Amino acid sequence: MYIAGWGRSGTTIVDNIFNSYDNVFSTGELFYLWHRGLMIGRKCGCGVKFANCVTWRSILAAAFGDQLPDPAHVVELQKQTIRVRHTQSLADGVLSAEAQEYLDIYTKLYHAIAEVTGAKLIVDSSKVPSGAALLTRMPGTVPYLLHMVRDPRAVTHSWMRAAPPPEKRNGSTIVQSPTSSTVHWLARNAITERLTRAFPGRHARLRYEDFAADPQAAIEDLLDLAGVASADGPFVDANTVRLKPNHTIAGNPSRFRNGDIAVEADDRWVTEQRFGPRLTSTALAWPFLHRYGYRTRV
Template sequence: MRGAVMLDRIIYVTGYGRSGSTLLDMMLGAHPQVFGAGEMSTICRHVWPNDEYCACHARVRACPLWSDAVTEWQASGIDLDRHAMLQRRIEPILSHARRGAALRDYCDQTLALYRIVARRTGRPVLLDSSKSPGRALALARAGVDLRLIHLVRDPRAVAHSMSVPMQVDTEAGVQKTLPAHPVARTALRWSFVNAGAEAALRRIAPAHGLRLRYEDLVADPQGALARIGATVGLDLDAVGAAIAAGGTIAAEHQVAGSRIRMTGAMTLRPDMGWQRRMSPRAQAVVAGLCGARMRRYGYAAGGTGSASA
């Protein structure tokens, strides 16, 4: 354990699922000061209770990082079931107005785990890609240096991804059966969750938050990471240049998130296949439900799927 390192700031990724947060976590985690932790909100909810796999391919209760970090957290007086209960009260999007003892306990306990992980990894910047806007809203009230990245992706791409079921494959990072969801359901949830992420951005200093499109991240990783670096207070030029030149990225100890965290070292591979595979009718349904927010984020809502510059 590297006892000299203290938590300096938190980078939090918010937005809807299947938008590239695991990929972004891996990219930012390539910086020597950043620890990409994955979706830390899942630890008490299912990762620890179910002893799921860390990206290091060990189960979390045997992982050299998480086993010791969670044990230390518990030894400080944290009850994991009670923390999960606090999460159910605080993290839903519309609960950000809740105040009082529950919110204080939630923030204090969450920050305690962040500090333990920062100290044990020797990295002062912790990246939590949990995505929940309610978690972001709570952290914005916690009196810490919070940098917020609102990651968005064309809702047609998201809806297509969620329309494809996945079977359990625990070692590959799929911890439960994921059923196919109707594209209209995904479109409505995409709009709702991203509205919550916008609310979270309004709660912090403008210079400490930005909105980033997945499509821009994969098309110009160097430019996207330069923007992120200016927001989070880090020089990410070397990381961006290496990725743009075909260098590899890899997850270390990410919990939960996309299956790509389990694949080991990989190069950046944009995923735009939905434009070929998604039917025009399904695309039109999503565009009809999300059109206004799509246009605000710079997506063309008509015709075949494409993102405007």
């Protein structure tokens, strides 16, 4: 199941909850394995440097043996061919030699994940819709698409809080302006919506707000869509989940949390967001606000 959408939409907690069910393995943002995992050396969700994670070392060995693709080359393939603007052609067009090479690499990788973990369902929260498009061309898999949406004003507020990367490298921060965040929100959601045609009967849209209101029902509906049993799941009650340790690649710093977690809507934006950013986001996102069930007043 590939989770697509724009960042700060709740994909990390959804990903970690999926991982806490039997027969499910969440990769986190698998798209970034080559750059953030192998080139930069960020931590796996289990807390150790990616290169030292026994699970991922086993997966990479099963996929490629001693012929691991050059990470820099794979990143270059991503830059050349797996761009968001290429999404539709990757789903139904003729693949270039570079795109086919990338597909072959990821086919080996996904099959190795299934082999090593024994999971019936693999959850990839990369969010990049072009990556989801390639899944429709991947032999030996049954792909599902989860389109995650959150109120664009909440997303804008989150991007403006200058959240640091998970390892706080060099004290750097990640910030998006209201205009940039909302334009990306519009583009990602429009492209992901169009892509659902390539997943007939195997796609769903989940609003962050609906997930936060009833997380257990939201997750188990999705597991039912994918044909995965949800019995003996990780929910202690309807809104408290017992997260297992995970092996996620990249994502929100909350991916490192496990144990009992209360799932609550993050709605700080309602009282904290200044009028200017809210007006900008509302005006730009206007065409899609009603479509996704969000109020249009500022």
